[in-house]
Structures are given as structure tokens and as C-alpha cells.
Amino acid sequence: MLFIFVQRISKIPETTLLYIYVGVFLxxxxxxxxxxxxxxxxxxxxxxxxxxxxxxILKKTTTSIPFDRIQNINFKQNIIQxxxxxxxxxxxxxxxxxxxxxxxxxxxxxxxxxxxxISSFNNDVSENLEKLxxxxxxxxGFSALFKVALTENHLQSLLLFVAILLGFYQxxxxxxxxxxxxLALDTYILENTSQLQTNIIFIITSIVLLCIVGILSxxxxxxxxxxxxxxxxxxxxxxxxxxxxxxxxxxxxxDKVQHITIxxxxxxxxxxxxxxxxxxAISGNSSKKQQKTIKIVGCKNQEIHTVKTLLYPNxxxxxxxxxxxxxxxxxxxxxxxxxxxxxxxxxxxxGFDSEYPFLINLFFIPLLPIAISFIYKKRRxxxxxxxxxxxxxxxxxxxxYLPFFKVQNIQLKQNYFQARRNIAxxxxxxxxxxxxxxxxxxxxxxxxxxxxxxxxxxxxxxxM
Numbered sequence: 001m002l003f004i005f006v007q008r009i010s011k012i013p014e015t016t017l018l019y020i021y022v023g024v025f026l027x028x029x030x031x032x033x034x035x036x037x038x039x040x041x042x043x044x045x046x047x048x049x050x051x052x053x054x055x056x057i058l059k060k061t062t063t064s065i066p067f068d069r070i071q072n073i074n075f076k077q078n079i080i081q082x083x084x085x086x087x088x089x090x091x092x093x094x095x096x097x098x099x100x101x102x103x104x105x106x107x108x109x110x111x112x113x114x115x116x117x118i119s120s121f122n123n124d125v126s127e128n129l130e131k132l133x134x135x136x137x138x139x140x141g142f143s144a145l146f147k148v149a150l151t152e153n154h155l156q157s158l159l160l161f162v163a164i165l166l167g168f169y170q171x172x173x174x175x176x177x178x179x180x181x182x183l184a185l186d187t188y189i190l191e192n193t194s195q196l197q198t199n200i201i202f203i204i205t206s207i208v209l210l211c212i213v214g215i216l217s218x219x220x221x222x223x224x225x226x227x228x229x230x231x232x233x234x235x236x237x238x239x240x241x242x243x244x245x246x247x248x249x250x251x252x253x254x255d256k257v258q259h260i261t262i263x264x265x266x267x268x269x270x271x272x273x274x275x276x277x278x279x280x281a282i283s284g285n286s287s288k289k290q291q292k293t294i295k296i297v298g299c300k301n302q303e304i305h306t307v308k309t310l311l312y313p314n315x316x317x318x319x320x321x322x323x324x325x326x327x328x329x330x331x332x333x334x335x336x337x338x339x340x341x342x343x344x345x346x347x348x349x350x351g352f353d354s355e356y357p358f359l360i361n362l363f364f365i366p367l368l369p370i371a372i373s374f375i376y377k378k379r380r381x382x383x384x385x386x387x388x389x390x391x392x393x394x395x396x397x398x399x400x401y402l403p404f405f406k407v408q409n410i411q412l413k414q415n416y417f418q419a420r421r422n423i424a425x426x427x428x429x430x431x432x433x434x435x436x437x438x439x440x441x442x443x444x445x446x447x448x449x450x451x452x453x454x455x456x457x458x459x460x461x462x463x464m
Contacts, residue, residue: 094281
């Protein structure tokens with residue numbers, strides 16, 4: 001819009017320009033007044049283990065959150081906040097899929113005092129945890145972070161980079177269209193694309209460049225998000241500090257974690273590192289059902305053991321044997337893969353006149369059985385008296401640890417084909433989403449189903 005306005009400004013009458021300038025000034029003044037009134041009416045306090053916030057201009061609202069309902073206390077500092085030396089404090093509960101309370105500008109002393117007041121409260125004082133106030137139990141340096149970046153999912157980073165480029169192209173296209181040159185741009189792209197499609201060297205070079213871009217994107221993403229990652233164990237909670245341009249600090253309470261997932265791949269195992277994902281409760285009214293997750297990357301075996309001991313102190317799964325899913329799971333995967341290929345080729349047939357796009361089948365057809373083999377081999381599960389372990393993945397291996405008392409409800413599902421083979425799916429509904437074990441023998445499924453119901457009914461532990 002700005003480009004178009006600059007292009008057309010010489011054709012706009014002076015009287016109209018004056019009205020535009022006056023309108024922009026009044027709009028700016030209006031927002032300035034709104035900001036000042038919002039600032040004057042924004043007040044918060046600590047009152048009897050409650051965080052109380054009052055805000056609003058015409059419509060005044062008061063929000064009161066008990067300390068034991070707070071899931072996360074986050075600190076953030078973007079570039080501007082770092083320059084003026086203030087912190088943004090974000091307080092989250094399970095009742096919302098977004099930040100419940102955001103205080104944009106607090107001094108470090110005020111933010112620290114607020115965090116200490118909230119995080120020090122814990123209604124389970126009978127536990128005896130060692131407090132590591134000064135020495136972090138996880139500290140990721142530059143070399144360790146570089147290892148993490150090299151072993152990340154580069155395809156995900158590449159797709160994100162491509163999405164950014166497509167958005168940038170759309171912006172440029174809009175500007176060119178405003179100048180009336182859209183036809184020239186389309187003609188230029190069409191001519192050059194037709195020439196490049198037949199250039200084998202260009203295709204090979206593009207694949208190599210895409211691989212390099214994927215790796216560089218992963219390195220950039222990891223360093224931006226996890227730079228100087230440091231984790232402390234304090235007051236029944238984890239304090240996590242990380243970030244390059246936007247510095248983040250987060251207080252994660254132990255009892256607010258619904259389940260954890262420990263992930264690695266072949267290269268990560270050789271380097272002796274994994275990452276832990278903490279899953280938290282989400283709002284039942286959230287339409288998107290987006291999980292609240294917190295990730296600690298670059299963890300070594302001892303650090304993973306420390307986290308598991310903190311969350312599940314009495315559990316030892318080494319004496320239990322993992323069970324595999326039924327071989328019908330392969331049939332399901334092959335069916336879905338064939339349907340995907342049929343849909344893909346149909347779309348290629350409809351959308352392209354050339355046969356070159358169909359060459360993508362040379363990649364997907366041999367990849368399908370390899371991927372299914374990996375998925376099937378990684379699908380394992382076991383359960384102890386208090387804990388369920390579910391293993392899954394394709395390239396990466398994800399091991400999810402779910403305590404039975406965190407399960408909200410459990411479902412045993414069968415379709416027509418599963419019923420004929422006496423197998424079923426089990427779905428565990430937790431406050432952070434669903435966890436599924438597909439295609440297991442009906443006898444074992446009923447055994448897990450009944451045992452889970454028994455544990456839910458007889459547990460005295462609180463799930464939040």
C-alpha cells in the first residue's frame with residue numbers, strides 16, 4: 001500500500017492530501033490517548049496467593065488467578081525491550097490457549113519478585129527435592145547447540161523457509177500489480193521456467209542448494225530459539241532461560257506437566273544427546289486444540305535421568321518388556337500411502353500439462369515401504385504400575401511417558417476390519433491432547449483399558 005501511495009501521490013489533489021494528513025494525525029493521536037488510558041488503568045497486585053489484575057478504559061475487568069492454577073511464568077525481552085532494559089512477563093493457565101496475562105514492561109527486580117512470589121508457592125510441601133539454586137543442571141554451550149542444529153529435522157526448516165519465500169513473493173507480486181506490471185512478471189517467470197525445466201544440471205544444483213538451505217535454516221532456527229539454553233531446578237519447578245534476539249525465561253511447575261516426550265534419532269544417539277518435550281494442559285474450549293509444549297534440546301543421558309526422577313521418582317521401566325503392535329498396522333499404513341499417491345497423481349494430472357511433475361513418484365514410491373518399515377518397528381509400548389511408555393516415530397524416535405493418574409478418559413475403538421481380526425486402538429485423552437496406541441490385540445487392549453480405569457478410580461493424586 002505504501003509503494004502504491006508513493007506512486008500515486010503526484011496525482012492526488014492538494015486538498016485531498018491535506019485531508020489524508022489530518023486523518024493520519026488524528027488516528028495517531030487517538031491511539032496515543034488509548035495507550036495512555038490503558039497504561040493508567042493497568043494495575044496488578046499479589047493478594048492471599050492470588051494474582052489480581054485490573055485493566056480497561058470504558059469496560060473495566062478484574063482477573064484473579066490462584067497461584068496453584070498458574071502453569072507457566074514466562075519472561076521475554078525483544079530487541080526494543082532489551083534497549084530500554086524492561087521485561088515482558090506472561091502468565092499462562094490451562095484455561096486458555098493463549099497468554100492469559102501479559103505485562104509488557106517491568107524492571108528486572110519487579111519481574112523477579114513477581115516470579116519468586118508465584119513460583120515459591122506449592123501445595124505439596126511433603127516432597128523433599130534438592131534445590132540447585134546456583135548451579136544449572138542443563139547448560140548448552142555453542143558447540144553443543146551446533147550439534148543440535150546439525151541433527152534437527154532439516155525438511156521442516158526447509159518448508160518453513162519456502163513458506164517465507166512464498167509470502168515474500170506474494171508481497172512483491174502485489175507491489176508490481178499496483179504498478180500495472182503483473183503481466184510482464186508472469187511472462188518472465190513462464191519463459192524462464194520452461195527453459196529451466198529441461199536443464200538437468202539446474203535440477204541437480206537446485207536439489208543440492210535446497211539441502212544446504214535446509215541445514216542453514218535449521219542452524220539459524222536453533223540458535224535463535226535456544227541460544228545460551230540454561231535450566232535450573234528450583235522450588236519444585238524448572239527455570240528455563242534461552243534465546244538470542246528475543247530472550248526468554250520460563251518457570252515450569254512440576255505438577256503442571258501432563259506428560260513428557262524424549263526424542264532422538266540415529267545421529268543424536270551417536271552424539272549422546274536428546275531433547276525433552278513437556279506437554280501441558282490446554283483449554284477444553286480451544287477450537288484449535290493447539291498443545292502447549294516446552295522443549296529442552298541437547299540433553300545428555302544424566303540430564304534426562306534427572307528430569308525423569310523429578311517427575312516420576314519411583315518408576316523403573318527397565319524390568320518391563322516392550323510390546324509391539326499387530327501386523328495389521330502395516331496394512332493400514334500401506335492403504336493410506338497408496339491413497340496419498342493416488343490423490344497426489346490426480347492433482348498433478350489436473351494441474352500440469354507436462355509429464356515432468358510425475359517424476360516425483362520416483363522419490364515417493366521407493367520411500368513408502370522404507371518409511372512404513374521404520375514406523376512399524378518403532379511402534380512399541382509398555383506399562384508399569386503407575387506409568388505408560390509409548391514409542392513411535394519415523395526418522396526420529398519419540399518416547400512418551402504418561403502417568404495413569406493424568407488420563408482424563410480412555411477409549412477402546414474398533415472399525416469393521418479390526419473387529420474381524422480381534423484388534424483395537426486405544427486412545428488416552430489427557431488435558432494436553434490425545435495419545436494413541438494403534439492396532440493391538442483385543443485381549444491386551446482390554447487389559448490396558450481395564451487397568452487404566454482402575455488406576456484412575458483409585459488414584460488420590462491431582463492431575464493439575
